[in-house]
Each structure stands twice: as structure tokens, then as C-alpha cells.
Amino acid sequence: MLMIPGPTPVPEQVLLAMAKHPMGHRSGEFSALMAEVTENLKWLHQTQNDVLILAASGTGAMEAGIINFLSQGDRVLVGNNGKFGERWGKVARAYGLETQEITAEWGKPLNPDDFKAALEADTDKSIKAVILTHSETSTGVLNDLETINAHVKAHGQALIMVDAVTSMGACPVPVDAWGLDVVASGSQKGYMIPPGLAFVSVGPRAWAAYETANLPKFYLDLGPYRKDGAKNTTPFTPPVNLFFALQAALQMMKKEGLEAIFARHDRQRRATRAAMAALNLPLFGADDSASPAITAVMPQQVDAEQVRSVMKKRFDIALAGGQDHLKGKIFRIGHLGFVCDRDILSAVAALEATLTHLGYDQFTPGAGVNAAGQILLA
Amino acid sequence: MLMIPGPTPVPEQVLLAMAKHPMGHRSGEFSALMAEVTENLKWLHQTQNDVLILAASGTGAMEAGIINFLSQGDRVLVGNNGKFGERWGKVARAYGLETQEITAEWGKPLNPDDFKAALEADTDKSIKAVILTHSETSTGVLNDLETINAHVKAHGQALIMVDAVTSMGACPVPVDAWGLDVVASGSQKGYMIPPGLAFVSVGPRAWAAYETANLPKFYLDLGPYRKDGAKNTTPFTPPVNLFFALQAALQMMKKEGLEAIFARHDRQRRATRAAMAALNLPLFGADDSASPAITAVMPQQVDAEQVRSVMKKRFDIALAGGQDHLKGKIFRIGHLGFVCDRDILSAVAALEATLTHLGYDQFTPGAGVNAAGQILLA
Numbered sequence: 001m002l003m004i005p006g007p008t009p010v011p012e013q014v015l016l017a018m019a020k021h022p023m024g025h026r027s028g029e030f031s032a033l034m035a036e037v038t039e040n041l042k043w044l045h046q047t048q049n050d051v052l053i054l055a056a057s058g059t060g061a062m063e064a065g066i067i068n069f070l071s072q073g074d075r076v077l078v079g080n081n082g083k084f085g086e087r088w089g090k091v092a093r094a095y096g097l098e099t100q101e102i103t104a105e106w107g108k109p110l111n112p113d114d115f116k117a118a119l120e121a122d123t124d125k126s127i128k129a130v131i132l133t134h135s136e137t138s139t140g141v142l143n144d145l146e147t148i149n150a151h152v153k154a155h156g157q158a159l160i161m162v163d164a165v166t167s168m169g170a171c172p173v174p175v176d177a178w179g180l181d182v183v184a185s186g187s188q189k190g191y192m193i194p195p196g197l198a199f200v201s202v203g204p205r206a207w208a209a210y211e212t213a214n215l216p217k218f219y220l221d222l223g224p225y226r227k228d229g230a231k232n233t234t235p236f237t238p239p240v241n242l243f244f245a246l247q248a249a250l251q252m253m254k255k256e257g258l259e260a261i262f263a264r265h266d267r268q269r270r271a272t273r274a275a276m277a278a279l280n281l282p283l284f285g286a287d288d289s290a291s292p293a294i295t296a297v298m299p300q301q302v303d304a305e306q307v308r309s310v311m312k313k314r315f316d317i318a319l320a321g322g323q324d325h326l327k328g329k330i331f332r333i334g335h336l337g338f339v340c341d342r343d344i345l346s347a348v349a350a351l352e353a354t355l356t357h358l359g360y361d362q363f364t365p366g367a368g369v370n371a372a373g374q375i376l377l378a
Numbered sequence: 379m380l381m382i383p384g385p386t387p388v389p390e391q392v393l394l395a396m397a398k399h400p401m402g403h404r405s406g407e408f409s410a411l412m413a414e415v416t417e418n419l420k421w422l423h424q425t426q427n428d429v430l431i432l433a434a435s436g437t438g439a440m441e442a443g444i445i446n447f448l449s450q451g452d453r454v455l456v457g458n459n460g461k462f463g464e465r466w467g468k469v470a471r472a473y474g475l476e477t478q479e480i481t482a483e484w485g486k487p488l489n490p491d492d493f494k495a496a497l498e499a500d501t502d503k504s505i506k507a508v509i510l511t512h513s514e515t516s517t518g519v520l521n522d523l524e525t526i527n528a529h530v531k532a533h534g535q536a537l538i539m540v541d542a543v544t545s546m547g548a549c550p551v552p553v554d555a556w557g558l559d560v561v562a563s564g565s566q567k568g569y570m571i572p573p574g575l576a577f578v579s580v581g582p583r584a585w586a587a588y589e590t591a592n593l594p595k596f597y598l599d600l601g602p603y604r605k606d607g608a609k610n611t612t613p614f615t616p617p618v619n620l621f622f623a624l625q626a627a628l629q630m631m632k633k634e635g636l637e638a639i640f641a642r643h644d645r646q647r648r649a650t651r652a653a654m655a656a657l658n659l660p661l662f663g664a665d666d667s668a669s670p671a672i673t674a675v676m677p678q679q680v681d682a683e684q685v686r687s688v689m690k691k692r693f694d695i696a697l698a699g700g701q702d703h704l705k706g707k708i709f710r711i712g713h714l715g716f717v718c719d720r721d722i723l724s725a726v727a728a729l730e731a732t733l734t735h736l737g738y739d740q741f742t743p744g745a746g747v748n749a750a751g752q753i754l755l756a
Contacts, residue, residue, distance in 0.1 A: 007400040007618055018619065019397035022385040022572045024696045055435050055574055057614035060597040095594045188615060194400045196433055196574045196617030216473045216594060219438040236435035237566060239574030239617070240385055241396065318402045 003347050004320040005137045005166055005294045007188040007195055008337035010245075014193055017248035022240040030240065031232035033247055038229065040250035041199060044168065044258070045183065047175035049203045052225040053246075055239045058165040058186030061198030063091050064220040065161050065182040068202075069209040070128055072096045077118055077158070079103075079110045079132030079148070082139045083323050084163055088131045095215050100127075106139045106326065107296070109289035112147040119155040128209075129159040135167040138323045140296035140332060141285050142167070149178050159206055165189055166293040168199075169253065170265045170336055181206040189293070190261075192252070192338040193245040202226070265292040268335040268344050271372040275348040278371035279355065280362040284330050293336035294320070302360040304331045310357060315350040341376045348372045381725050382698040383515045383544055383672045385566040385573055386715035388623075392571055395626035400618040408618065409610035411625055416607065418628035419577060422546065422636070423561065425553035427581045430603040431624075433617045436543040436564030439576030441469050442598040443539050443560040446580075447587040448506055450474045455496055455536070457481075457488045457510030457526070460517045461701050462541055466509045473593050478505075484517050484704065485674070487667035490525040497533040506587075507537040513545040516701045518674035518710060519663050520545070527556050537584055543567055544671035546577075547631065548643045548714055559584040567671070568639075570630070570716040571623040580604070643670040646713040646722050649750040653726040656749035657733065658740040662708050671714035672698070680738040682709045688735060693728040719754045726750045 002009050023029050034053075041051040054061055066088065070076065076097050078089045081104035092099045102114045110132065119127065130152045134145045145162060152160045161182040164173045168183070169190020175183055181203045188195035202210075202222060210223065224235035253261060272295045276283055284296035299307065304321065308331050311317045320332040333347060348368045356365065380387050401407050412431075419429040432439055444466065448454065454475050456467045459482035470477045480492045488510065497505065508530045512523045523540060530538045539560040542551045546561070547568020553561055559581045566573035580588075580600060588601065602613035631639060650673045654661055662674035677685065682699065686709050689695045698710040711725060726746045734743065 002400070002402060004402050004404075006615060007402065010399060015397045015399065019393045021388060021393065022380070022566070024380060024382050024385065024698075025573070026382075026698075027696065055433065055438070056597065057433050057616075059614045060433070063597045091596045094596045094599075186615070188400070188618075194617060194619040195403070195615045196620055218469045218472045219434065219441045219598065221472075236437045237384060237564070237573045238435075239572060239620070240566075241572040242574055242617070242620075312405075318405065320402075320404075 001317045001343070001346070003334045004318050005189070005332065005334045005336055006186070008192060008334060009339060010192060010194055011249070011252060011338050014245045014248045018194070018241045018245040020241070020244050025234065025238050025240055033243055034232040037243060037246050037250055038232070040254060044250065044253065045173065045175045045201045046177065047201055049175060049201045050226050050229065051199055051201045052222055052229055053238070054198045054200065054220070054225070055196065055236065056198045057195060058184060058198050059087065060220060061184035061186065061200045062088060062163050064222055065184045065200050066091055066131060067095055067215040067217050067220065068222045069159060069182065069206045069213050070097055071212065071214040073098060074128040075100065075126050076129045076131055077102060077115065077127050079143065081108060081110050081141060081143070082106055082133065082136035084133040084136055084138060084165070088133065088163065092131065107141060107285045109141050110143045110148065112144050112151060115148045116151040119151050119158065122155065125155070125157040127155065127158045129161055131161045133163040134173065135170065135291040135293050137166045137294060139285060140291045140294045141289050142171070142291045143289070146178060149180065153179060159209060166291065166336060169261065170292040171262055175201055179203070187242065187246065190337050191246065192249045193242065196239050196242045197246060265335065267376060268339060268341065269295065271344050271375040272333055272335055274375050275368040275372040278363065278367040279352065293334065295333045295335065296330045297333065298330045301362060302355060302358050304328060306358055307331055307351070307354055310354040311350055314354070317347055317350055344372055344376065345369060379695045379721070379724070381712045382696050383567070383710065383712045383714055384564070386570060386712060387717060388572055389570060389627070389630060389716050391630070392623045392626045396572070396619045396623040398619070398622050403612065403616050403618055411621055412610040415621060415624050415628055416610070418632060422628065422631065423551065423553045423579050424555065425579055427553060427579045428604055428607065429577055429579045430600055430607055431616070432576045432578065432598070432603070433574065433614070434576045435573060436562060436576050437465065438598060439562035439564065439578045440466060440541050442600055443562045443578050444469055444509065445473055445593045445595050445598060446600045447537060447560065447584045447591050448475055449590065449592040451476060452506040453478065453504045454507045454509055455480060455493065455505050457521065459486060459488050459519060459521070460484055460511065460514035462511040462514055462516060466511070466541065470509065485519060485663045487519050488521045488526065490522050490529060493526045494529040497529050497536065500533065503533070503535040505533065505536045507539055509539045511541040512551065513548065513669040513671050515544045515672060517663060518669045518672045519667050520549070520669045521667070524556060527558065531557060537587060544669065544714060547639060548670040549640055553579055557581070565620065565624065568715050569624065570627045571620065574617050574620045575624060643713065645754060646717060646719065647673065649722050649753040650711055650713055652753050653746040653750040656741065656745040657730065672710050672712050674708050674710045676708045679740060680733060680736050682706060684736055685709055685729070685732055688732040689728055695725055695728050722750055722754065723747060
């Protein structure tokens with residue numbers, strides 16, 4: 001039972017779709033499949049922009065998003081309040097971009113005012129792009145993309161490039177309504193399919209920048225993906241079986257509906273957080289910036305790694321640990337993608353048993369399950 | 379029934395392995411799996427070099443092979459006698475390398491003497507790498523890698539970088555015996571698994587060059603893959619389910635044995651070519667440079683696309699067409715990966731029926747099946 005922020009649980013019908021024998025990718029059948037999934041990806045992204053599909057991890061999509069629309073020496077503003085924000089700065093510098101970082105402590109959201117100040121100070125419009133992570137998987141923090149984006153729009157020149165890897169399919173990322181130029185995501189998250197596919201939506205202002213962008217690229221050059229995508233084909237051999245999985249998963253998502261998907265994630269986030277509070281386990285990060293995908297917990301009188309170990313060995317529930325300096329200090333409960341309300345109760349119940357087993361007595365037995373249950377059935 | 383050069387047929391047990399629920403990739407179970415497949419990849423490559431696994435198409439692996447070990451302005455010698463050789467020149471130029479191309483007409487092998495001459499002329503050792511495709515999928519030509527490599531070794535400085543996408547697992551590519559510095563391949567070929575994984579083996583001379591190489595890279599930076607690979611983990615989320623498939627397929631390959639795999643491909647190549655000759659269908663390319671993976675045919679009194687269309691519609695056998703200027707002029711029969719001798723007879727029998735149906739009468743009915751059968755059972 002995967003309660004980690006990816007790979008997330010995969011529905012049986014998606015697994016079975018993936019087990020079909022591959023088809024040739026230069027066939028009419030494959031083109032029909034690609035047309036369908038592309039249309040459904042646009043639905044999920046709430047956009048008419050191109051949504052391109054890469055054989056890569058989410059990092060590959062995000063790198064593609066950065067390197068296709070910028071040039072050597074370009075100045076970019078990078079939001080960094082966790083491992084992924086930090087990574088986008090590294091990518092930008094690896095390609096010779098000049099980065100200015102807006103930082104916040106891990107566990108805290110980026111402050112939109114910091115972006116406002118930096119963008120207003122840029123009177124000669126030298127900032128070419130603002131790059132940030134929407135839901136910071138490493139800490140369970142949701143950054144205020146809508147407000148930050150409004151400041152980018154007020155600047156008027158900079159593109160906005162968003163890592164929506166753990167927010168797409170979990171909370172609203174209305175690409176067209178907000179005018180998001182580049183949005184990257186990955187298959188093993190809200191999409192409910194195994195890792196191996198990544199997605200990047202690209203708007204007209206980004207494509208205009210593409211024309212003069214000069215960073216070197218080939219496999220991640222999005223131009224050919226766009227050109228071939230218009231004919232429902234791909235520049236390189238696509239992971240055909242993962243496309244089968246994507247087709248099945250997007251059909252499920254459409255059936256559930258965007259509003260219902262977002263409401264489910266919101267409900268499970270609130271239930272999980274209420275349970276942790278009832279167990280007197282300190283949440284790492286505040287309620288008003290809590291990710292819909294993952295809840296980070298920083299236990300005080302019990303060891304985070306011991307909790308993870310017992311949960312895994314005795315209840316076959318995989319929780320995520322902390323990364324970098326948070327290693328051993330936090331554990332993270334994923335509630336992203338194919339997670340039902342029962343799964344939340346299962347995880348909380350198993351956590352209660354684990355805590356008791358480890359000698360942690362800072363809660364009334366049943367308090368966590370009760371708190372979660374009340375929210376789930378509210 | 380896929381008789382194309384990729385995706386190739388996938389065994390049922392590999393499909394079922396792929397349909398397992400994903401596991402967390404930061405788990406001991408995944409590390410054990412990665413240790414096993416890495417060991418088996420080394421067996422297949424006949425090497426002690428690192429063999430790294432990427433979430434990408436074969437092009438991604440080949441690009442990684444090129445950009446990790448070279449620097450801006452480096453001079454490289456690129457073999458180009460088909461679509462893939464042509465592509466590596468494009469990749470090299472996209473990254474600002476200075477390319478000198480050794481060309482041969484499509485359908486003809488690269489002439490090793492051309493490499494010898496160019497390398498001998500390079501008295502100041504300015505050529506940093508020789509880049510070529512072993513089995514040129516677009517034309518069904520196998521280049522004489524062993525002889526070309528000997529000339530590279532005589533040069534003494536240049537690295538050799540090989541696209542073995544349709545030769546790995548089909549004919550010998552003895553990486554250590556030949557001293558091949560960089561070898562790239564892809565999952566949907568001899569590996570018998572669906573597309574989405576790519577492999578690159580890297581030897582010590584290439585790693586030495588890595589230290590000073592300055593081309594920009596992040597997702598395809600092989601350094602982190604090596605570092606994390608040593609701990610049986612990955613820098614980015616791996617396509618877990620394709621790893622399950624890889625594990626099952628490599629176990630099958632080990633059971634069959636390298637010599638038996640190579641003998642099977644050789645036998646099927648010869649049987650296919652004998653059948654085409656018996657049907658008076660001109661082979662595109664000579665016997666002594668025939669790919670073990672694919673046979674290209676240039677029919678004269680019957681239309682190649684009509685042949686493909688009837689084969690697909692009436693017998694559910696997918697053949698590949700020609701690419702670029704060969705489009706409509708050739709068809710290509712794949713015999714790569716999970717192909718048994720019966721499949722060759724099925725394809726030849728269906729081709730005979732198709733040819734007769736299309737009014738082509740330049741053969742004695744049964745001649746193709748007879749010729750193939752004699753070789754298969756010799």
C-alpha cells in the first residue's frame with residue numbers, strides 16, 4: 001500500500017491496460033490513442049495549449065520546460081523552499097542561466113510579496129522567467145501560485161514556469177484561466193499510472209520565446225514534439241504501454257470529474273491533518289499552505305524512521321521519509337491519486353497501532369481514526 | 379504480430395510482470411531488483427563497465443552518451459549511412475560539436491577504410507570521438523564495428539560511441555573485448571520489453587573524459603546515475619513497472635544464453651533473406667552487411683505500401699515501411715527480440731498470399747516458405 005508521493009497506487013484496470021501487448025507506434029491505432037489522451041490531458045490541464053508527452057521523469061519535463069524557452073545568460077527568478085525548488089535552480093545554472101532565488105525555510109510557503117518586490121525592482125524587464133514548484137513534495141507545502149502568478153502578470157514580460165508534479169490532478173491548476181506559460185507534471189502522481197511519462201503544457205508566449213531560445217537540446221527539444229504531436233505522432237519511440245495506462249487512467253479521471261477529484265484530495269488532506277493533530281503529532285507546515293498531495297509530520301517523542309519501519313514491515317504501508325536535512329526527522333503520508341477514504345482510515349489506524357507499539361502515549365487510542373472519520377463523512 | 383524493428387513482441391510473462399503493482403523506488407526491494415538487473419545488463423553487454431538505466435527512448439541514451447564526454451567545439455567523426463547515423467550528427471551539432479561525417483549510401487555499409495584514413499590524417503589527435511550506429515535500423519545494414527573500432531584504437535585518443543539499439547541482444551557487442559567506451563541501447567528491441575527504458579554502458583576512458591566535459595546537462599547527466607547506481611538507486615524516479623519487465627526479460631535471456639540468442643537471430647536473418655530471394659524480391663543491402671534485427675526489401679513489380687497494408691489488415695502482421703526518401707519504396711521485416719522460427723514462417727507464408735493477392739507472380743507458390751524452412755531446420 002503506497003502512501004508515498006509517487007509512485008502512487010495504480011488502479012487494477014490501469015495495470016491491466018498496461019499489460020496489453022504493445023502496438024506499433026507508427027500506426028493509425030496509436031495515433032487514435034494519442035489523439036484521445038492529448039484531448040484528455042488538455043481537459044485535465046484546463047487548457048487549449050499544447051500538452052506534450054515525454055518519455056522521462058518529471059525532472060525531464062521540467063528541464064524541457066526551462067531549456068526550450070530561454071537563452072544563455074538569461075536572468076530567471078527561482079522559488080526555492082524545498083528539494084524540488086532547489087533542483088530547478090540547479091537545472092537553470094547547469095545551462096548557464098543567471099538565477100536569483102526567492103527562498104523560504106523548508107516547511108514554509110514562498111512569500112508572494114518577495115516575488116512582487118523582485119519583479120517590481122526589475123524595471124528594465126531583464127527577468128525572463130519565474131520558475132517555481134506549486135506543491136513542494138519534499139515538505140508538503142503548497143505555494144500560492146495564483147498570487148505569485150498575478151505578480152508575474154503585472155511584470156508583463158517574464159514567463160511563468162511551474163512544476164505541478166504533485167498538484168496536477170490533486171488541486172486546481174487552471175492553465176488558461178491563470179495564463180500559465182509552462183507547466184510540467186509526471187505520470188506517477190495524480191495521474192494514477194506508474195512512472196515513465198512526463199507532461200509539459202506550453203502556451204503561445206512560451207512558443208514565441210522558443211523561436212529565439214538558444215540553449216542546446218535534442219531529446220528534450222519540444223519543437224519536434226509539438227510538430228509531430230499535431231499529427232498525433234511522436235519524434236521518438238513512445239512508451240506505448242504507459243500510453244495504454246494513461247488512456248485508462250484519464251478515462252477514469254474524466255468519469256470522476258475534476259471537481260470531485262479536487263474535493264476528494266482536499267477532504268483527505270484535511271482528514272489526515274486532523275488525525276495527526278488528534279494524535280498530538282506536530283504537522284510540518286501550516287494548514288493554510290498544506291499540499292493536497294502529501295502531509296509531512298515531525299514527531300517529537302517517537303522516531304520517524306521507526307514509525308516508517310513498523311508501518312512497512314507490519315502493515316505493508318509505505319510512508320515516505322524526509323529528504324536531505326529532514327532525513328530521519330519527518331515522515332510523509334501521501335494522499336495523491338488513486339486513494340480512497342478507506343485508505344486514509346487504514347493508514348491512520350495502522351499509525352495508531354504503530355505509535356502504541358513504539359511506546360508513544362501522547363494520544364487517546366482511537367482519537368486519530370475518529371478525527372479523520374468525522375471529516376471524511378462530514 | 380509485430381514484425382517491425384521496435385516495439386518488438388513482448389513475452390506474456392514480461393507483460394504480466396509489468397502489470398504488478400508498482401513498489402516504492404526508495405525501498406530495499408527496489409534496490410535488490412536494480413542490483414539484479416544491473417548485473418544482468420553487464421552480462422548482456424559482456425562488460426564490467428557501468429551500465430546505466432535511463433527513463434528515455436534510445437535517442438535519449440545516445441544523446442547522453444555523446445554529451446557527457448565531450449566539450450563545446452570538440453571535433454567528432456560521425457558515421458552516417460541511414461536515419462540514425464544522420465541523427466547522431468544532428469545531436470552533435472545541436473551541442474556545438476564540430477562534426478566530420480563519414481557517409482555511405484543508404485543500404486550500403488560504412489567503409490572502415492574511410493575511418494582509417496580520417497583517423498590517420500588526424501596527426502594532432504584533434505578527433506575526440508568516433509560516433510556510429512552498429513545496426514542501422516532504417517536500412518537493415520550492419521556496420522563493421524569491429525574493424526572500425528580497431529582503427530579508432532590505432533588512433534589511440536578518440537573515444538568510440540556506439541548506437542547498439544538494434545544490435546544489443548541480437549548479435550555480439552562484446553563491450554570489454556572490443557574496448558567500446560560508450561554503448562547505447564533501448565528496451566523495445568532485443569530486450570523484449572516495451573519502450574520507455576534506455577541503457578548506456580560507460581567505460582573508464584569515457585569517465586575520465588567526463589571530468590572535463592563541459593556541455594550543459596541535467597536530466598541526462600550520467601554522473602548522478604553512476605553515483606546513485608553504485609548504491610542501487612536512481613537520481614530520478616525510475617519507471618518501476620518497466621524495471622519489472624526488464625527483470626523478467628533478462629532472466630529469460632540468461633536462460634536462453636547469449637550464444638543461443640545470437641544464433642537464433644542469425645538463423646532468422648538468413649531464413650528471411652533466403653525467402654525473399656526465393657520470392658524474387660530484391661533485398662535492400664548485401665548479405666555480408668545484413669542486420670541481425672531487420673531485413674529491408676525493395677520490391678519492384680508490387681507496391682511496398684500495398685504489401686504492408688494487406689499484411690496488416692488481413693493477417694494482422696505489422697511490417698515497417700521506409701523512412702525519409704525510402705518511404706513507399708521499401709518494406710522492412712523485423713526479426714528482433716522475442717521472435718521464434720514459427721513467426722518467420724508465418725510472416726513468409728502471409729507475404730506469399732499477399733503477393734499473389736496483389737497480382738505479383740514472380741515466384742513459385744511455396745518457394746519462400748520452403749527456402750526459409752530449409753534454413754530454419756538446417
